[in-house]
Amino acid sequence: MINRHRKHRVPPTTARIVEITEEWVTITLPEYIVEMLRENMKAFAVKFGREMGPDDPMFFDPDADEPTPMTPERYEELIAQAGEAAGIPDAVERLRATVEQRRSEMGWPTDDER
Numbered sequence: 364m365i366n367r368h369r370k371h372r373v374p375p376t377t378a379r380i381v382e383i384t385e386e387w388v389t390i391t392l393p394e395y396i397v398e399m400l401r402e403n404m405k406a407f408a409v410k411f412g413r414e415m416g417p418d419d420p421m422f423f424d425p426d427a428d429e430p431t432p433m434t435p436e437r438y439e440e441l442i443a444q445a446g447e448a449a450g451i452p453d454a455v456e457r458l459r460a461t462v463e464q465r466r467s468e469m470g471w472p473t474d475d476e477r
Contacts, residue, residue, distance in 0.1 A: 400421065403421065403422070404421075407419065407423060407430070410423075410425065411430055415430075420432035420433070422438070424437055425441075439455050442454050442458055443455050
């Protein structure tokens with residue numbers, strides 16, 4: 364849930380809120396994030412044989428037969444597998460710590476504060 368009344372410090376390389384309406388939030392993203400999302404959309408088309416639609420999950424389970432949102436558990440499993448392959452056995456814990464540190468630096472609530 365977005366707190367529409369709280370201002371956040373945002374580093375220059377991250378997303379910026381452009382517009383907030385009752386139905387959506389419009390943001391700008393750094394080019395590397397846009398490219399990552401484009402690659403994900405290409406992977407979706409290869410996997411499911413069609414372009415991603417407005418009701419399809421952007422972050423989908425790559426092993427599912429139908430477009431299925433990736434669960435947090437599946438996401439962690441894939442991060443752990445990638446970490447193991449890269450020689451980082453504690454990748455999930457490191458990612459959590461990094462996310463919490465960045466949230467704190469930006470003035471956003473951490474897991475302990477939510």
